[in-house]
Amino acid sequence: MATDIVAQLADSLAKAGVEDGELSYKGQGRKLDDAQSVEEIVKEIHDFEGLQALRLEGNTVGVEAAQAIAKALETKSDFKRCYWSDMFTGRLRSEIPPALNSLGDALMLAGARLTVLDLSDNAFGPDGVKGIEKLLKSTACFTLQELRLNNCGMGIGGGKILAASLTHCHRISSAEGSPLSLKVFVAGRNRLENDGATALAQAFQSMGSLEEVHMPQNGINHAGITALASAMQHNAALRILNLNDNTFTEKGAIAMAQALKHLRSVQVINFGDCLVRxxxxTAMAETVSEGLPILKELNLSYGEITEEAALAVAQAVKGKDKLEKLDLNGNCLGEDGCMAVKDAMESLNMAEILGTLSDDEGEPEDDDDDDDEEDDEEDLEDVDEEELEEEEEEEEEEEEHGTSKFSTPVSAPRPPDVSSFLSFPSPDKLLKLGANRALLIEQQVDVSDPTKTAEAFLKIASVYKEENRDVKNAVLDSIDALLRKAYSTPSFQGCSFVSSLLVLLGLIKSEDKVKPVLVVPGHLHALEHVVQQDYFPEQSVAVLEAFMSRSNKTLESCGNARHVLQSTLQRVKSES
Structure with missing residues (x-):
């Protein structure tokens, strides 16, 4: 009798597995290098009738292994879900695009109609996005509902390729009467910055179908946030918006608050560590008060919010009977302000939903309400250094699970990463990157773009301190690593780099009306070091010497640093 029950249970479980159509090798830590290493997997894929999902997370897949798996997938027309996160550990970045191309080609050949594509935690960069570009544009993705690309290092270039692919897919699928209706988009920790975010915003606006958007830790400033805000207005079903650890400032925060007024389905808002100020x-408080009827979570932690604004937020949640969590930790309330906010929530019988205020920064020493210039990312060089050092990182781990969980991470301060440093440079942040800072920065910057390379050079050089050996060495080591990589890249245009440098230093005018940086002695000290290195071309030394010898008010404030640079340029030129 018991044996029969066990047999029935086993049969039921087996049928459930077949109906679900999922084949899983998740977390097995297999090293799959060639066709021989995946013979078992290939056979199981072949034998699995009605295969709908394949889990390869937590293994490492080489090009030949991917090609063998792809061959097995070519006949699986019922295939829908790719769970392929963290499957290239230890692989060369150059191996990933051909592996992804093979898998994508197989799905297209099979006539698959995907609903889930998860490639998170694969550090494939812009080239990896190219590896799925053809797939994303194909009929296989007309039905895509979830796209998860968290922590892939896409960068601006990858973000633009991704945006163009989604836009193309939406346009073609719409023409065929079945428009792409993406619901979940996850792309945290990808260094998308303003340009990448703006490109994606255009794609989001075209689709208008998003329900969840997770884009934390991407170095996006107010311009990119404003573009995303505009796009969100066109996604009426939006439920979850997680932009944690980007830099809104007032302009971005106000634009986002205005956009949210148009949405009625939002349940989770995570704007923690976003410098909303x-x-x-206050703008968010107005939006919460007037709308967002089913809001469940609101995270405005670590945003330099003062007592009056925090009280406005607390008062705005009155009547929000769905609200489960309000996070105002790590702001600038002061002891009295924290007590006032707690009292306000107590008076609304909502004290239990207020998160801890244990990391409050205390009342600000000065009134910074007039710091509107910080809203413009072109003026970031003028931001007070102490203020910038308060920027901290927060780990995002919610993307791995499905859409049913709404909890966002507890606010937890972390040391700044490379993106934070390049967005808001400071000596302390550079040192906190640790001994691998040069490698981290080298990996962060897209050296195929001379202008981006010049911008990164100036940001690193801006924190140079002649009197501080540790900072000085950190700056020079980081710059050497960045420029060695740039000049060793075949596609890098050295002349364009020098031109961009001269434009950004205000020594020549740009047709694009580029705003020069505020030149500081560190820029010239770093440049003086660079021109003596073997990677720096002789012809570029002559160009710099010509411009540095000209009379220019931009350099007058740099005094001795300018004279030292001129002297070194003349010496290097004469020796060449």
Whole structure:
């Protein structure tokens, strides 16, 4: 009798597995290098009738192994879900695009109609996005509902390729009467910055179908946030918006608050560590008060919000009977302000939903309400250094699970990463990157773009301190690593780099009306070091010497640093 019950249970479980159509090798840590290493997997794929999902997370797949698996997938027309996160550990970046191309080609050949594509935690960079570009544009993705690309290092270039692919897919699928209706988009920790975010915003606006957007830790400033805000207005079903650890400032926060007024389905808002400041928090309070009827979570932690603005937020949640969590930790309330906010929530019988205020920064020493110039990312060089050092990182881990969980991470300060440093340079942040800082920065910057390379050079050089050996060495080591990589890249245009440098230093005018940086002695000290290195071309030394010898008010404030640079340029030129 018991044996029969066990047999029935086993049969039921087996049928459930077949109906679900999922084949899983998740977390097995297999090293799959060639066709021989995946013979078992290939056979099981071949034998699995009605295969709908394949889990390869937590293994490492080489090009030949991917090609063998792809061959097995060519006949699986019922295939829908790719769970392929973290499957290239230890692989060369150059191996990933051909592996992805093979798998994508197989799905297209099979006539698959995907609903889930998860490639998170694969550090494939822009080239990896190219590896799925053809797939994303194909009929296989007309039905795509979830696209998860968290922590892939896409960069601006990858973000633009991704945006163009989604836009193309939406346009073609719409023409065929079945428009792409993506619901979940996850792309945290990808260094998308403003340009990447703006490109994606255009794609989001075209689709208008998003329900979840997770884009934390991408170095996006107010311009990119404003573009995303505009796009969100066109996604009426939006439920979850997680932009944690980007830099809204007042302009971005106000634009986002205005956009959210048009949405009625939002349940989770995570704008923690986004520097929304008092004006932004006040705007959010107004939006919460007037709308967002089913809001469940609101995270405005670590945003330099002061007491008055925090109280406005607390008062705005009155009547929000769905609200489960309000996070205002790590702001600038002061002891009295924290007590006032707690009292306000107590008076609304909502004290239990207020998160801890244990990391409050205390009342600000000065009134920074007039710091509107910080809203413009072109003026970031002028931001007070102490203020920038308060920027901290927060780990995002919610993307691995499905859409049913709404909890966002507890606010937890972390040391700044490379993206944070390049967005808001400071000596302390550079040192906190640790001994591998040069490699981290080298990996962060797209050296195929001379202008981006010049911008990164100036940001690193801006924190140079002649009197501080540790900072000085950190700056020079980082710059050497960056420029050695740039000049050793075949596609890098050295002349364009020098031109961009001269434009950004205000020594020549640009047709694009590029705003020069605020030149500091560190820029010239770093340049003086660079021109003596073997990677720096002789012809570029002559160009710099010509411009540095000209009379220019931009360099007058740099005094001795300019004279030292001129002297070194003349010496290097004469020796060449």
């Amino acid at each position: 008092p004006a932004g928090a």
